[in-house]
Amino acid sequence: MVSSFCVHSFTIQKKSEWPFLADDSVVYDSNYIFHGSGSEIKIFSKDTITFQKNFTLDTKFNIQALISDDQNKRLYAAAGKSGIFIIDYSNINNLNVLAQIEDAPEDPGFLQGEVRDYINAAGIKLKGNYLFVADDAYGFRIFDISTPGSPSYVSGYRQDGLSDKLTTGGYFDIDLFTYNSKDYLCVLDLYYGLKIYDVTDPLEYYNPVSPDDSSDDLSDIYQEDPSLEQTTPEAPENVLQPEIDDPDPVAGKDLRTSFYNSITLANDITAKIIDSTPYIFITDRSAEEEKAAVAKLKFRDTKRDNKQEDEFEFEDPVNIGRCDDLIKANSLNVDNDFVYIADGDNGFAKVDITTPVSTNENGVEIYETVQSYNNDFKNSYSIKYNLDLNEIYLADINKGLSKIDITNPVGSPFTGEFYNFTSIGKSDSTLAAASSGTSSQGFFFFETKDNSEPEFTGKINSGSNPLYVKKFMDTFAGVDTNKLYIFKNTSSSPEIHTSINLETSDLQSFQAYSNYIFAGTNSGIDIYKYENDQVSFIKKFSSGSINSLFVYTDIMFAASGTNVNIFNITVPDEPSKIDMITVQDNVSDIFTDGNTIYITNSKRISVFNFRDLSLTNDINFENDVNSLAADSGFLFAGTKKGIKIYSDADTSSEKHLFDHPTKDSVAKLILSESHVYSADSKGGISISEYDKTAGSDTEPLAPSDSAGSSCFINSLF
DSSP states (O other), X not given: OBOXXXXXXXXXXXXXXXXXOOTBOEEEOSSEEEEEETTEEEEEETTTOOEEEEEEOSOSSOOOEEEEETXXXXXXXXXXTTOEEEEEOSXXXXXXXXXXXXXXXXXXXXXXXXXXXXXXXXXXXXXXXXXXXXXXXXXXXXXXXXXXXXXXXXXXXXXXOOXXXXXXXXXXXXXXXXXXXXXXXXXXXXXXEEEEEEOSSTTSSOEEOOHHHXXXXXXXXXXXXXXXXXXXXXXXXXXXXXXXXXOOOSEEEEOGGGSGGGOOOEEEEEEEEETTEEEEEEEEEOSSXXXXXXXXXXXXXXXXXXXXTTOEXXXXXEEEEEEEEESOOOEEEEXXXXXXXXXXXTOEEXXXXXXXXXXXXXXXXXXXXXXXXXXXXXXXXXXXXXXXXXXXXXXXXTTEEEEEXXXXXXXXXXXXXXXXXXXXXXXXXXXXXXXXXXXXXEEXXXXXXXXXXXXXEEEEEOSSOEEEEEEETTEEEEEESSEEEEEEOOSSOOEEEEEEEOSXXXXXXXXXXXXXXXXXXXXXXXXXXXXTTEEEEEXXXXXXXXXXXXXXXXXXXXXXXXXXXXXEOSSTTSOEXXXXXXXXXXEEEEEEOSSEEEEEETTEXXXXXXXXOOEEEEEEOSSOXXXXXXXXXXXXXXXXXXXXXXXXXXXXXXXXXXXXXXSSOOOEEEEXXXXXXXXXXTTOEEEEEXXXXXXXXXXXXXXXXXXXXXXXXXXXX
């Protein structure tokens, strides 16, 4: 989700999150449930939903969709700019990547006339030997996978940005349905709406050119737009280049003129044949409030003139029903009578789509949820309904994977969270995070060269529960409950450079200074030193039970209960106490920028002058503050409800600018180069960009991506 706000002279915009909580990330077969998250496919027993194993793909990008082919024991994973992976799981203990589809014939995208030959796979559907791919910011592609180890490009449709075509400025979703012996592809675009294409014959629109023809003369290849000859590189020898013959959709619903900022921001689509009639179901959410909706669309069949009696054409779908009882509507599944929805904090909702409670002034039937199960769910985002067993498989950041008997959902078994990020660190363009999740225990590493989307570079498994990770010299140091690790960054993936067993296992805090590491424990501070490629324990420095540490230049702040002891660590082996601050409650985090000291204790932040240690302000909160950071007078406070941002926090006239949402409780946040990097506990990690010198506009900026718009809720359905 991307959201932006502008208040006074400060703006902040969420840039990216990891893992991407994909609505099509849960699939199942006769024996297993598969869940795609980040770069991993997590495999669970369908009977007991016990975790079996992780299968890690060689991708820097998030898995956005999964398909399982039970008959052939194959998985298909869409992984953004890493393309599509075709995976053999006939031996569940030895999964094997048969092929990776990373490219296709070059063709200009509509954005600035760019030319690219890579796939940016956002969604996938399978029909027989054909794989349909939603190629973000391009259109859709079709591949022949009859030889799974050697898939071939069949055809595709480039969305070109013309007013009568479907453009793709961001994520979009697809679905397939069969009606009157024909196959139809539904394409839901993030920005512009819905189009339906006849894909019964995937070869209908593109005619491959032979290698001999394409190697000599390109003039016939791009017949629809001769200007493309100037921007398209010469076709490589023996590569089939297609003749472009853009198909017209057989039906569609243009949503551009009805919605806020010309963005529909619809989220998920499912096509379903009910009583021999095709229907389409679409979800959307609002960015401005906890509100979402699901719409039920129906085609009107019209007999073609001069055609046989059994030949029909579609007219554009019309909305015949809607339900507004939802808060997120992240993902939906449909049976004949009900829609099952992964509904964020509501867990999952069950909507009766056959018995309306009323009809609005436009003749649209109004449905309502007949059951809603929150049951401690934190953020449910993907759902699959197994009609044969009357079971629901639900992915949620709090409970992980749940298996729910729809006839008796009380006490449904669940796996435990997929991730639980407790700490985060940044060194140059590398980001590291520690996760103690049930099926993801370890240290995760990412590249963030453009300070936006993190590219996953590797994971180091941990033998015990990971606790902290910090920037250390030009790399990272991390600790779990048993060991201290010094990691080594390489060009391909992270490695453990050296490690040592912890002297004391009850770690509560962790800081680095020069080539020294300070570990706060129940009995004091353990000091470690890295030298000659080895790390060694130096001594225990007793100063009571240490619940928080922070190092600024050569000053260390060590919290013991309500007291914050201040040490000079110019000689790291021999810290010398120089002063102490006392606050009202036990300290959970400390931060200073050299001018102001911020200390969070329970639901309060106490603010002190750095020079004379005088108390300048107390800020009270409804929720516990877990982490602090500040930049030029702007204070960032990580809570279980997201990040609260203040200006003038060092005075009693502080201003609460706004709350910046995160997917879960903020365990740790850090600031670097006008970016906030946040470990959001079970929600993963998030990156937001802020500007301290923006204008003075007090209105929210236009939402983008899945942030949504309440205006869409009121006008689409």
